[in-house]
Amino acid sequence: MRVDLGNALSTTPGVSEASLERLDEQVAAAHETIEAGRADAEHGYAALNLPDTADPDAIRAAVEPFDSPDAVVTVGIGGSALGAATLSAGLSEPDDPEAYYLDNVDPEHVTRLLDTLSLSDTVVNVVSRSGTTAETLANFLVVRDAMTDAGVDWTERTFVTTGESGNLRGLAEKHDLPSLSVPDGVPGRFSALSTVGLAVAAIQGHDLDALLAGARDEASRLSGSLFESPAYAYGAASYALANRGALTNAMMPYSEDLEYFAEWFAQLWAESLGKDGLGQTPARALGATDQHSQLQLYRAGPRDKLVTLVRPTERADRDIPETDLEGLSYLGGSSLGELLDAEFEATEASLAAVGVPNVRVEIDAVDERGLGELLYGMEAACVLYGELAGVSTFTQPAVEWGKRAARGLLGGGDFEEADAVSEKTRLVVE
Amino acid sequence: MRVDLGNALSTTPGVSEASLERLDEQVAAAHETIEAGRADAEHGYAALNLPDTADPDAIRAAVEPFDSPDAVVTVGIGGSALGAATLSAGLSEPDDPEAYYLDNVDPEHVTRLLDTLSLSDTVVNVVSRSGTTAETLANFLVVRDAMTDAGVDWTERTFVTTGESGNLRGLAEKHDLPSLSVPDGVPGRFSALSTVGLAVAAIQGHDLDALLAGARDEASRLSGSLFESPAYAYGAASYALANRGALTNAMMPYSEDLEYFAEWFAQLWAESLGKDGLGQTPARALGATDQHSQLQLYRAGPRDKLVTLVRPTERADRDIPETDLEGLSYLGGSSLGELLDAEFEATEASLAAVGVPNVRVEIDAVDERGLGELLYGMEAACVLYGELAGVSTFTQPAVEWGKRAARGLLGGGDFEEADAVSEKTRLVVE
Numbered sequence: 028m029r030v031d032l033g034n035a036l037s038t039t040p041g042v043s044e045a046s047l048e049r050l051d052e053q054v055a056a057a058h059e060t061i062e063a064g065r066a067d068a069e070h071g072y073a074a075l076n077l078p079d080t081a082d083p084d085a086i087r088a089a090v091e092p093f094d095s096p097d098a099v100v101t102v103g104i105g106g107s108a109l110g111a112a113t114l115s116a117g118l119s120e121p122d123d124p125e126a127y128y129l130d131n132v133d134p135e136h137v138t139r140l141l142d143t144l145s146l147s148d149t150v151v152n153v154v155s156r157s158g159t160t161a162e163t164l165a166n167f168l169v170v171r172d173a174m175t176d177a178g179v180d181w182t183e184r185t186f187v188t189t190g191e192s193g194n195l196r197g198l199a200e201k202h203d204l205p206s207l208s209v210p211d212g213v214p215g216r217f218s219a220l221s222t223v224g225l226a227v228a229a230i231q232g233h234d235l236d237a238l239l240a241g242a243r244d245e246a247s248r249l250s251g252s253l254f255e256s257p258a259y260a261y262g263a264a265s266y267a268l269a270n271r272g273a274l275t276n277a278m279m280p281y282s283e284d285l286e287y288f289a290e291w292f293a294q295l296w297a298e299s300l301g302k303d304g305l306g307q308t309p310a311r312a313l314g315a316t317d318q319h320s321q322l323q324l325y326r327a328g329p330r331d332k333l334v335t336l337v338r339p340t341e342r343a344d345r346d347i348p349e350t351d352l353e354g355l356s357y358l359g360g361s362s363l364g365e366l367l368d369a370e371f372e373a374t375e376a377s378l379a380a381v382g383v384p385n386v387r388v389e390i391d392a393v394d395e396r397g398l399g400e401l402l403y404g405m406e407a408a409c410v411l412y413g414e415l416a417g418v419s420t421f422t423q424p425a426v427e428w429g430k431r432a433a434r435g436l437l438g439g440g441d442f443e444e445a446d447a448v449s450e451k452t453r454l455v456v457e
Numbered sequence: 458m459r460v461d462l463g464n465a466l467s468t469t470p471g472v473s474e475a476s477l478e479r480l481d482e483q484v485a486a487a488h489e490t491i492e493a494g495r496a497d498a499e500h501g502y503a504a505l506n507l508p509d510t511a512d513p514d515a516i517r518a519a520v521e522p523f524d525s526p527d528a529v530v531t532v533g534i535g536g537s538a539l540g541a542a543t544l545s546a547g548l549s550e551p552d553d554p555e556a557y558y559l560d561n562v563d564p565e566h567v568t569r570l571l572d573t574l575s576l577s578d579t580v581v582n583v584v585s586r587s588g589t590t591a592e593t594l595a596n597f598l599v600v601r602d603a604m605t606d607a608g609v610d611w612t613e614r615t616f617v618t619t620g621e622s623g624n625l626r627g628l629a630e631k632h633d634l635p636s637l638s639v640p641d642g643v644p645g646r647f648s649a650l651s652t653v654g655l656a657v658a659a660i661q662g663h664d665l666d667a668l669l670a671g672a673r674d675e676a677s678r679l680s681g682s683l684f685e686s687p688a689y690a691y692g693a694a695s696y697a698l699a700n701r702g703a704l705t706n707a708m709m710p711y712s713e714d715l716e717y718f719a720e721w722f723a724q725l726w727a728e729s730l731g732k733d734g735l736g737q738t739p740a741r742a743l744g745a746t747d748q749h750s751q752l753q754l755y756r757a758g759p760r761d762k763l764v765t766l767v768r769p770t771e772r773a774d775r776d777i778p779e780t781d782l783e784g785l786s787y788l789g790g791s792s793l794g795e796l797l798d799a800e801f802e803a804t805e806a807s808l809a810a811v812g813v814p815n816v817r818v819e820i821d822a823v824d825e826r827g828l829g830e831l832l833y834g835m836e837a838a839c840v841l842y843g844e845l846a847g848v849s850t851f852t853q854p855a856v857e858w859g860k861r862a863a864r865g866l867l868g869g870g871d872f873e874e875a876d877a878v879s880e881k882t883r884l885v886v887e
Binding site: 028029030031032033034036037044104105106109121130131132133134135136137138139142143158159161162164165166168169171172194197198215216253254255256257260274275281282283284290293294297298300301302303304305306308309310311313314315316318319320321322323324325326327328329330331332342343344345347348350352353354355357358359361362363364365366367369370372373374375376377379380423424425426428429430432433434436437438439440444445447448451452453454455456457 | 459539561589592594601685731738761783791800862866
């Protein structure tokens with residue numbers, strides 16, 4: 028991963044090189060904290076050890092019973108789905124088993140997916156550390172029932188990824204299901220490079236070793252200076268810009284294969300850093316498409332944004348045929364990849380010309396190695412940002428309130444949060 | 458469309474009912490401006506007349522030659538794709554012709570799509586008002602070439618939606634292609650209810666009349682008071698909250714079928730209102746999925762957000778099977794729809810409990826009528842917001858700079874913007 032901060036130096040907001048040099052002392056201190064946390068495999072920091080602690084052989088062995096299914100359906104939500112989805116979106120080829128994600132409880136969507144699948148040729152991957160996540164368990168009960176109705180033995184088509192105890196662990200033991208363990212100390216949003224994120228990649232036949240090697244390479248570049256580590260350069264600059272008013276981080280990859288990466292990043296960034304009144308709101312975008320949508324706002328709207336432009340420097344290209352259409356001859360003889368790169372650089376310059384900060388992030392290619400670098404790099408950037416901001420990066424206290432309210436509303440216990448729902452203030456216009 | 462502002466009154470930022478009453482005088486004046494613009498079919502305002510001016514018979518007739526294709530590929534970008542994509546995402550059933558959108562110039566993505574399609578059973582819908590949009594024309598040249606290579610007569614499988622003159626109009630006349638006209642005075646991001654948005658819906662067999670009836674119904678509720686018009690209630694409250702610090706608008710539908718609606722809204726809001734240093738950044742979210750991702754930030758992060766929660770009040774439901782799994786008996790006997798609604802209300806209350814403003818928007822169902830109401834309502838809300846803010850709602854000056862730079866980079870002329878690209882400041886960490 029390469030990070031270019033040049034277009035964030037003399038912008039509004041902006042961070043001067045001198046400011047970054049002063050900040051580098053805090054980066055050095057934060058790096059020591061991070062390294063100590065990694066050495067003790069403390070909660071959260073343990074995720075940064077995954078390139079060494081993940082066991083690709085064990086993951087491959089666990090999914091080995093499922094030889095070339097038509098489809099693999101991951102039933103999980105949040106961090107239990109986004110890492111795997113990012114990898115399958117980035118790496119899938121048309122001949123791979125199709126990867127689906129049931130990460131919502133929309134009944135029409137669930138029914139439509141189940142009606143589409145040949146369940147006897149489908150593998151179901153249930154992911155929940157606790158084994159009690161309401162959305163995931165509800166969907167699993169529905170999918171299991173649909174398999175039974177279709178005459179498919181669900182115990183032959185299901186594997187679970189869960190903690191050492193709980194409902195799903197018990198189920199795996201009772202029915203002898205293949206299973207994987209969610210590693211200790213790894214929060215869901217940091218689990219892409221663990222069993223949670225890698226099992227679907229294994230079923231699809233992607234190269235787990237190259238993924239982990241890319242991550243390991245990025246890890247080896249963590250050091251006590253933001254000027255020596257691309258991950259820390261990104262994390263420190265984002266933090267400095269947020270402090271100076273860039274409360275929105277528009278994540279804009281120039282690659283359809285990285286569209287899901289922006290979703291994954293949005294969870295990582297929002298759930299890790301959005302606390303104590305701090306944090307940077309991730310806005311998911313896609314280049315070049317959003318040049319015809321969001322760019323007007325980024326360039327001419329409030330100066331509360333950092334725009335992060337991500338691209339691979341290599342990709343399979345495709346020529347644009349020659350044409351005699353008026354005014355379009357410049358396109359003929361060029362290629363779609365050249366057009367996309369020109370758009371990327373034009374957007375960068377367009378923002379820089381009016382002083383909107385933007386950062387360039389590049390990987391060599393959207394392949395296993397590149398994704399390993401990118402995901403690990405962004406995780407390390409996030410952890411550094413959290414250290415600098417002094418927030419509790421690895422917790423998510425604000426999501427619990429709503430869970431208790433929803434459970435109370437469904438009669439799953441007596442929760443005072445549920446009472447607040449019925450006391451809602453109304454001002455209805457219809 | 459029903460709008461409930463109750464949870465935005467006593468929040469931070471928040472707008473009191475008394476403030477809304479004072480603002481209502483400005484709403485009345487803005488409504489007069491809007492009605493005058495509509496009466497004269499002025500640029501932009503003309504879009505609010507589409508429920509009456511769009512001609513569903515003409516649209517159906519234009520696509521009638523393409524009887525039940527396997528797929529329809531729309532080649533267009535920005536407003537030339539998002540409206541149609543929102544309708545097909547919201548309305549498609551498994552047996553409908555599959556709708557694809559080539560709204561990016563990623564060569565790998567284009568190649569993958571072309572390899573997947575049976576081109577002889579595919580209809581290509583090329584959409585560009587000017588006929589010179591670089592991304593669209595490049596993709597069209599590639600698709601046309603691929604059809605020829607596959608032995609398919611592209612002139613039999615292509616229709617165009619374009620202006621009264623230009624490249625695509627000339628092409629349609631030369632090859633006798635079915636064609637539709639982009640109506641005058643309708644900017645791309647306001648064109649969902651015109652030929653631009655409705656042609657794919659017609660091919661898929663959706664009910665254009667019901668779509669327009671829903672929009673007409675919403676139009677009939679525009680009045681000189683925000684307390685009488687759901688669209689104006691949403692637009693005025695968003696404006697008032699933005700003025701008070703809610704510079705981000707998190708658009709969070711609780712329906713997979715509305716995921717694309719959030720993309721469409723993001724363009725409408727960003728490109729119309731993001732100018733003169735003003736505007737509200739749309740952040741696309743999806744309920745309940747993003748409760749496990751963005752909710753932590755919305756509840757505990759910076760107080761610069763309005764969260765808009767959208768749902769249909771009716772949908773096909775699916776029961777959750779009974780279970781003896783520990784602690785989950787409360788789910789059995791409930792349904793996915795009930796769980797989703799409980800999550801919706803819990804999120805609302807969770808934000809309200811800590812004073813984060815949120816607005817509830819409801820339609821009866823994600824069907825033609827409901828989408829007609831919702832799209833028209835949000836367009837009218839946007840136009841009102843623009844009037845109140847005093848911005849030029851219907852222009853997009855900031856996107857032009859980048860287009861000239863990209864064109865210059867590809868050798869399509871001498872543009873000073875292209876020079877700025879090579880003068881980029883660098884601070885690379887690798």
